[in-house]
Amino acid sequence: MSEYIKITETPSLYNDLEMLDTKDILLNINKEDQKVALAVKRVIPEIELLVDGLEERFLHGGRLFYIGAGTSGRLGILDASEIPPTFGMPHERVVGLIAGGDSAIRKAVEFAEDDRSQAWKDLLEHKINDKDVLVGIAASGTTPYVLGGLGEARKNGVLTAGITNNPGSPLAQLADIPIAVDVGPEFLTGSTRMKSGTSQKLVLNMITTAWMIRIGRVKGNKMVNMQLSNTKLVDRGTRYLMEGLKLPYKEAEKLLLQYGSVKKAMDALK
Template identity: 65%
Template structure:
């Protein structure tokens, strides 16, 4: 078992940054940010395990839950909220839960993350089953809300995974598939909204995008199931149909608005 190291709270590699000129601040932040994708790359085998298992479970009727507090919780909610418009998936397929409830999306809720039992209570209205998957997100790997949730979920037979930025954490030990992205000390000591948060966003992108592709919600390289919620997306969908079929743009747009999605248009033309 890995030895726990509290890297996310370790001192910044830089001192007196409050006295630096703006250009130096920005260039140094950018230099640090460039290390994040390389740290994520080391965890691709673990992410792959999760995507493969998650895809099969969703095919069997399962869902994906994200649990997090603070920045981590907000990132999970962001990723979950983008799945329906991007891939046309049901709104209850990927569910993001944050310590403190919806209020905590905008404002910190004091001590909400310290209750290890609350996360499962937050999941109960969704009637979780053993087909579901839970991913706990916590840069420190010590958040009680997240650890309590994945621990209970695992006991109930759900597949569990985590995204954390410290090695050897209680959170990693509590799940089936730990994803430990070690990005090193933050530019501002302990500010995990920076590199740690960026790494979580990248991993979340990989989890859901990889899964949606394997579920057939992308054709070629196109979001054929996206929701047509604004004019920009109608225009994008029209271009997709033109590229796929050679139809005139006006006819492509007419069919898109008639059938409601790029996939439905392509299927209708295929069946003619």
């Protein structure tokens, strides 16, 4: 493994943080956060490649898998868990896996990320295959759990992408599609839950939202396939139908509950 400079470990641009008052701490964190969206903008071409790859493979039954450890793993699981209620997708089409298993979502599992062979074992439990896409997430770009999973996936014909905050890292070099977001040093040196984690969340939002739009899970600018899992979402869906079909509230609500989704109700009436 070649040596390279880990941007995520470089010293903060700020010093003597304990001497700052609360307002200055917050202003400086915000100043750093403003750099994140611009850093993400620079990797949009790579994100585009991934979205197009996902669209193509989805049409042939492919799925999206995320693997990561710590903050990165939790962000992948968060994104995966939000796709079914937001877009009405089956849970098994977007799967998030974290080093250490589900217990690591809430509490760190010591040294779980250092097991290079475990990710592929976890993925095999889901019968990953060459129709699928695997996205490894690691701010450092060196997490063994992630590198091991991506390496085996590539050997087996799976399209791979790597979301990292260190250009030139092992993850960036290994992935078919490297998405290396250079956000610079963290406000708190090495605390990648901050700018690095924020950039990962932005990229994940872009990947799955663009993908769901491309495969027809959105109409106009509306979430027409969302699950009706609470009163707020039933009300939102009802208002979508009111607007789209020019119906009074009660009639729109009745149709929504009858068909189970905005899209199904609209298709039935058309």
